[in-house]
Amino acid sequence: MQELHLIILAIVVSFGFVFSYLAMKEHDLLKALALSSVQSTFFALGFYILAAPDIVLAYLAIAVGAYTALVILAISKTERYEVGE
């Protein structure tokens, strides 16, 4: 049973990893924000598998809700596209 949990954890966290990489590479900041909230969702699943429901409750609300909204507000005050290499 424990092995199964560890395997699910590894899969979920690697998906989160891939999405965080994609978010870093994305030049459209709004798309990057969406990718980063997908990554947060996967990490929240990881916390749930690690038997920390307290963290899941706070993490989902903060990382998917409040953080995303604050960054959207910040983006609205600058430019949407990241330019130049």
Add this chain to the structure above:
Amino acid sequence: MKRDVFVSISFLMAFLLISYAITVKDVLGMAENPLRPLGGFYLRHAFAPSNLTSHSPEVVTAIVWNYRGFDTLFETFVFFLSIMGALSIFRLTEEQEKEARSLESREPHRHMDLITRATTKLVVIMIVSISASIALHGHLTPGGGFQGGSAMAVAALLLFAAFSKFTLERKGLTLGHVITAYAFGLALILATAIAPVFLYDGRLLQINLLPGETGLLNLDVGEYIAVTFGFLMVFLVLGISEWIFKVILRGEIE
């Protein structure tokens, strides 16, 4: 794009290799000693009925408010400082506030379509009730003030996005009221933290001296109020349109 895929896959391989080495091959030697001494101490003492804990049957809450009580208290203070920072950066004098309000009333009135608004109303009611249950039941089940408060902040945010800042202000959630509610939450937390010193000759934050679950409930509710209204305050301040701010700042220079 090809390079991206290559980099992703190589990171993934490294990750899988490290997890294989730690879990199956046990390179760090964690398998023969799965429960660390500190964890054992917490597990044995978290449920102690009388003197050691804050009367919480939930281990996480017992640890958060006993062994890590100061941690949580200082976390509240850090949150307070950051909100005060935001407020002092975006502060307006009374005349400027009046000017901002008159400029805001000239903005075109926009709102989303009927489906979005009706769904948002339903969802907000659900989020509010769930966040209240998370916060008020926090000492029995997983959850607590901070978790409930952040869920509640999301509800306020949904209202903010689907309707507008003005809807919230018309319902009475103006900046002044929100600051008052936030101060009330902080005062409740501080009073509960100090009460054992004056009433029972205990130490700071020794809430197990208070009768029953009073201490835990007060801290939970105080944190819930403080986090909810703290977030809402930041959203209200950030929600002022940029061109209005520019007009006001230009007026300040001239």
